[in-house]
Amino acid sequence: MKKHRRTVSRIRWALFVGLVAAALVTSVAVEARAARHAQPATDPAVAALRDQALQSDAAWKLLASLTTEVGPRSAGSAGDKRAVEWALAAMKGLGLDDVRSEPVVVPHWVRGENSGEILAPFPQKVLLTALGGSVGTSEEGITAEVVGFPTLEALQAAPDDQVRGRIVYLDRRMERTKDERGYGEGVGIRRDGPATGGKKGALAVLIRSVATGNHRFPHTGTTFYGEAPKVPAAALAVPDADVLAAQLASGKPVRFHLKLTSRVLADEPSANVIGEVRGATHSDEIVLLGAHLDSWDLGTGAIDDGAGCAIVMAAAKLIAAQPRRPARTIRIVLYANEEAGLSGARAYAKEHADELPKHVLALEADLGAGKVWGLRALAAPAGRTFLQEVARDLAPLGIDWLEPAAFGGADLSPLEPAHVPLADLAQDASEYFDYHHTADDTLDKVDPKSLAQVVAAYAVTAWRVADSTVAFGPAPPPPPRR
Numbered sequence: 001m002k003k004h005r006r007t008v009s010r011i012r013w014a015l016f017v018g019l020v021a022a023a024l025v026t027s028v029a030v031e032a033r034a035a036r037h038a039q040p041a042t043d044p045a046v047a048a049l050r051d052q053a054l055q056s057d058a059a060w061k062l063l064a065s066l067t068t069e070v071g072p073r074s075a076g077s078a079g080d081k082r083a084v085e086w087a088l089a090a091m092k093g094l095g096l097d098d099v100r101s102e103p104v105v106v107p108h109w110v111r112g113e114n115s116g117e118i119l120a121p122f123p124q125k126v127l128l129t130a131l132g133g134s135v136g137t138s139e140e141g142i143t144a145e146v147v148g149f150p151t152l153e154a155l156q157a158a159p160d161d162q163v164r165g166r167i168v169y170l171d172r173r174m175e176r177t178k179d180e181r182g183y184g185e186g187v188g189i190r191r192d193g194p195a196t197g198g199k200k201g202a203l204a205v206l207i208r209s210v211a212t213g214n215h216r217f218p219h220t221g222t223t224f225y226g227e228a229p230k231v232p233a234a235a236l237a238v239p240d241a242d243v244l245a246a247q248l249a250s251g252k253p254v255r256f257h258l259k260l261t262s263r264v265l266a267d268e269p270s271a272n273v274i275g276e277v278r279g280a281t282h283s284d285e286i287v288l289l290g291a292h293l294d295s296w297d298l299g300t301g302a303i304d305d306g307a308g309c310a311i312v313m314a315a316a317k318l319i320a321a322q323p324r325r326p327a328r329t330i331r332i333v334l335y336a337n338e339e340a341g342l343s344g345a346r347a348y349a350k351e352h353a354d355e356l357p358k359h360v361l362a363l364e365a366d367l368g369a370g371k372v373w374g375l376r377a378l379a380a381p382a383g384r385t386f387l388q389e390v391a392r393d394l395a396p397l398g399i400d401w402l403e404p405a406a407f408g409g410a411d412l413s414p415l416e417p418a419h420v421p422l423a424d425l426a427q428d429a430s431e432y433f434d435y436h437h438t439a440d441d442t443l444d445k446v447d448p449k450s451l452a453q454v455v456a457a458y459a460v461t462a463w464r465v466a467d468s469t470v471a472f473g474p475a476p477p478p479p480p481r482r
Contacts, residue, residue, distance in 0.1 A: 059455045063310040066086060083294070105343065111262055121247060130262040148170075165201065168205045174212055176212040217438045289332050307369040363458065375390065382472070387461075
C-alpha cells in the first residue's frame with residue numbers, strides 16, 4: 001500500500017512539473033511574440049514609411065473613385081474599357097513613372113437573365129445566378145428532375161444513368177477559414193462540376209454557392225468546360241440551396257425549372273495597366289506588385305479586386321514620395337481578366353519573358369481589405385532570410401513570419417516556369433467569402449483602417465526588397481496550388 005501511495009505521489013508530482021513547464025513555455029512564447037511586435041524597425045525611415053501608410057487615406061480614395069466612377073468591369077465590357085482609362089489616369093495622377101497600357105485580348109461573356117423555380121414537391125422560386133462562362137438554356141428553359149450529390153467526388157463516382165437527362169445539384173458547403181483554405185477546398189464544385197455533369201449527360205448543373213455567409217444572394221465565378229459538353233450552370237444563394245437540399249432530403253421527386261440567357265460574345269480588346277517607381281541604381285531589377293483590374297458584373301468589385309488595385313497603387317505612391325528612391329524598380333501591374341482565365345497574366349509573362357530573370361520578387365493583392373497577419377516566401381535561402389528580417393519591420397502591424405512556402409496569387413502563376421521568387425502577405429479572409437463574387441461586393445464592405453494596414457505591409461515589404469541587394473532567386477518549385 002505504501003509503495004502504491006509513493007507511485008501515485010510521483011505521478012502527481014510529474015504531472016504538476018509538466019504542467020508548470022508547459023505554462024512556462026507558453027508564457028515565454030507569448031512574451032517572445034509580444035516582444036517581436038514591440039520591436040522597432042531596423043531603419044527609422046522604414047518605420048516612418050509604415051506610419052505614413054497607416055495614416056494615409058490614399059487607398060480609400062482610389063477605391064472610392066474606382067467603384068463610384070467605373071463600377072462593375074467584367075472582361076470585355078464597357079466597364080472594363082473605362083477601368084483601363086481610369087487606371088491610366090490614376091497612376092499618372094499619383095506621379096508614377098512610365099505609366100502605360102499593354103494590349104490584351106479578353107473573352108466577353110454576358111450573364112443575361114437568370115431564374116429558377118422548384119416545381120415539385122413543394123413549389124418555390126429561388127435566387128440563383130449563372131456561373132461565369134455558362135451557356136444559356138433554350139428560350140423556354142429546362143424542366144427536369146433534380147439529382148443531388150454532396151460533393152464533386154460523389155458526382156464523379158456516380159453511374160451515368162443516374163445523371164443522364166436530369167439536373168445535377170452539388171451541395172458541398174464551404175468552410176470558413178482565416179486563410180483561403182476553405183475556398184481552395186470547396187471551389188471544385190464550381191470550377192469542374194458543370195463539365196463533370198455534362199460528360200455524364202446532365203441537362204444542367206446547379207451548385208450551392210461557394211460562400212461562407214448566409215446572405216440571400218448567389219455567388220458567381222468561372223466554370224471551365226474544357227472538352228466536355230457545355231450545359232447551363234448556376235449557383236444558388238445559400239438559403240435557397242438549403243431549401244433545395246431539404247426538399248431532396250424529403251425523399252420525394254424534386255422537379256426544377258431553370259432559365260438562363262447567358263451567352264458568349266466575340267473577344268474584345270483590353271489591357272494590362274502598368275506604372276513604376278523607377279529604381280535609383282538598379283532600375284532594371286523589378287519588384288512586382290500586382291492586382292487585377294477586372295471584376296464580376298454583379299457588384300462594384302470593391303473587395304475583388306478594387307481593394308487590391310488601391311493597395312498596390314497607394315503603396316507605390318507612398319514610396320515615390322520618400323526622400324530618396326529605392327535601388328530597384330517597383331512595378332505596379334493591374335492585370336486584365338483574372339476572373340475568366342488570366343488573360344492579362346499570361347500576356348504579361350509572354351510580353352516580359354526576357355525580363356523575368358530580372359524580377360527580384362513578386363507579390364499580389366487579391367484578398368480584399370482584411371488585415372495582413374503573416375508573411376511567407378518562395379525564394380532562395382538568402383531571400384527567405386532577408387524576408388524574415390522584413391517580418392521584424394512588419395511585426396508592429398501584428399504580422400508574423402509564416403513557415404509554409406508562399407504560393408502567390410493566381411495572376412502570378414504564369415511566372416512560375418521562370419522561377420520568379422514570390423512572397424505572400426497573408427490577409428484575414430474570415431469574412432471575405434461572405435461577399436466574394438456577389439452583388440454585395442461594394443465599397444461599404446471595406447474598413448478604411450484595415451485597408452491602410454494592408455497598404456503599410458505592402459509598402460514596407462516592397463521598399464525593403466527594392467532597396468536591398470539580396471538575390472531572392474531562382475525560386476524553388478512552388479507548393480501545389482489549391
